[in-house]
Amino acid sequence: MRDFYSTSESSVRLKKLCIKNFLSIKEACIELGKLNVLIGPNASGKSNVLKALRLLRNHVTVGLPTPDEDSPNEIPFGDLVHSFNIYETIEVKTTLELKGEEASYELRLLKDRYEEVIKKGGEVLYECSGKVSTARYRSRDGVIKEVGLGISKDVTVVLRSPEGGVKKVLLSLYASPLTIPPIDVDESIHVIIEFLRRVGVFGFNPASVRLSSNVSAEPVVKYSGANLARYLLHLYLERRRDFTRVEDVVRGLVPEVEEVIPHIEGNVVEVWLKSRDLTLPLRPGGISDGTIRLLAIAFILNAGFNVVAVEEPENHVHPNLLEALVDLARKAPSQVIFTTQSPHLLDYVNPEEVFIVGKVGSETKVKKLIEGSEAEVVRKFLKEGGTLGEAWYSRFFGDVE
Ligand SMILES: Nc1ncnc2c1ncn2[C@@H]1O[C@H](COP(=O)(O)OP(=O)(O)OP(=O)(O)O)[C@@H](O)[C@H]1O
Numbered sequence: 001m002r003d004f005y006s007t008s009e010s011s012v013r014l015k016k017l018c019i020k021n022f023l024s025i026k027e028a029c030i031e032l033g034k035l036n037v038l039i040g041p042n043a044s045g046k047s048n049v050l051k052a053l054r055l056l057r058n059h060v061t062v063g064l065p066t067p068d069e070d071s072p073n074e075i076p077f078g079d080l081v082h083s084f085n086i087y088e089t090i091e092v093k094t095t096l097e098l099k100g101e102e103a104s105y106e107l108r109l110l111k112d113r114y115e116e117v118i119k120k121g122g123e124v125l126y127e128c129s130g131k132v133s134t135a136r137y138r139s140r141d142g143v144i145k146e147v148g149l150g151i152s153k154d155v156t157v158v159l160r161s162p163e164g165g166v167k168k169v170l171l172s173l174y175a176s177p178l179t180i181p182p183i184d185v186d187e188s189i190h191v192i193i194e195f196l197r198r199v200g201v202f203g204f205n206p207a208s209v210r211l212s213s214n215v216s217a218e219p220v221v222k223y224s225g226a227n228l229a230r231y232l233l234h235l236y237l238e239r240r241r242d243f244t245r246v247e248d249v250v251r252g253l254v255p256e257v258e259e260v261i262p263h264i265e266g267n268v269v270e271v272w273l274k275s276r277d278l279t280l281p282l283r284p285g286g287i288s289d290g291t292i293r294l295l296a297i298a299f300i301l302n303a304g305f306n307v308v309a310v311e312e313p314e315n316h317v318h319p320n321l322l323e324a325l326v327d328l329a330r331k332a333p334s335q336v337i338f339t340t341q342s343p344h345l346l347d348y349v350n351p352e353e354v355f356i357v358g359k360v361g362s363e364t365k366v367k368k369l370i371e372g373s374e375a376e377v378v379r380k381f382l383k384e385g386g387t388l389g390e391a392w393y394s395r396f397f398g399d400v401e
């Protein structure tokens with residue numbers, strides 16, 4: 001079985017994410033660092049930024065531009081496009097730093113097709129559209145070649161009518177050849193695709209993390225945290241040292257935890273926990289919401305992703321643990337993106353790591369805290385002993401406009 005999450009020493013990093021016409025985002029660009037914290041009120045568009053990353057990761061993984069990796073043949077374009085304007089083009093572009101050089105992967109989504117382009121140093125290395133039966137790529141010896149895309153797939157595209165109704169259209173699309181690229185593609189294409197496949201986006205839900213998984217399932221954790229038990233089993237059986245290392249981290253975070261157990265019964269596996277103060281291990285239903293979420297976050301931050309995005313890590317977690325959680329993100333091998341609503345979490349974050357997300361009318365705006373006009377006011381407040389969380393709570397960050 002392929003080892004999805006084995007750590008790779010990567011000299012590639014995600015520098016920038018630009019999004020156009022996607023959900024509430026008319027246009028936004030964010031320059032990413034090691035730790036990135038998106039803060040903003042409800043419905044400001046934080047999760048929509050992560051959804052854009054997930055769409056792109058799904059596309060390079062399953063070959064079709066779907067928001068939900070488990071339903072690759074359904075594209076709710078009418079809901080995804082900004083203001084339901086189906087004549088617009090959704091665009092998600094990532095800029096990567098590749099051994100000191102700049103490269104980009106761009107995915108565009110229109111109502112009847114997708115288009116994707118890979119560039120390095122301004123030069124096009126690869127181009128494909130779901131409507132055309134061939135893609136063009138640069139081969140290892142520098143020649144531009146064409147590859148046939150095989151048989152097209154039937155995809156249901158969900159559109160919206162101006163009156164609000166839903167219209168389903170059956171489309172025939174060629175899947176991206178990047179899921180299995182031609183063997184002679186330019187090495188940079190491989191590197192970029194491998195990087196983007198190892199982008200993880202998670203919104204852990206305690207009930208999903210508690211679910212049992214089939215032992216024959218792939219050890220891939222779902223967005224909701226479902227299948228974590230299968231991943232833990234994989235780690236326990238095949239990379240015991242990594243398992244023990246993260247188990248130690250969980251023990252440090254939650255003192256009652258003595259052992260994390262991927263418990264097998266028949267052909268199912270579930271997460272059990274041995275608690276310090278109890279004789280028998282806890283089954284999933286007995287583990288607290290905070291503990292199960294911290295466990296999921298600790299393991300996912302160390303699962304070998306290049307970029308890992310976690311929705312509201314503070315949920316169900318005591319404020320005293322947030323410092324350790326931020327520290328864990330800093331030490332993780334991945335670049336980390338957190339969305340948050342918590343001033344307590346912000347207290348342990350540096351101003352350089354913060355992005356303010358807000359709405360102007362129906363449009364999401366994202367700006368880096370230190371680049372805003374109020375950066376000086378915030379700096380002064382911090383110098384006088386205030387915390388970043390207090391500054392946000394007291395609305396020192398101002399508006400996104
Ligand atoms: N197609 C669309 N066009 C424009 N805006 C949209 C579209 N679809 C959703 N939205 C907006 O996006 C909002 C949801 O944004 P998102 O889920 O990113 O918020 P959030 O900042 O994560 O909020 P929370 O803190 O509550 O999780 C919706 O409330 C809606 O206003």
Ligand SMILES: [Mg+2]
Binds near residue numbers: 046048339
């Ligand atoms: Mg959200």
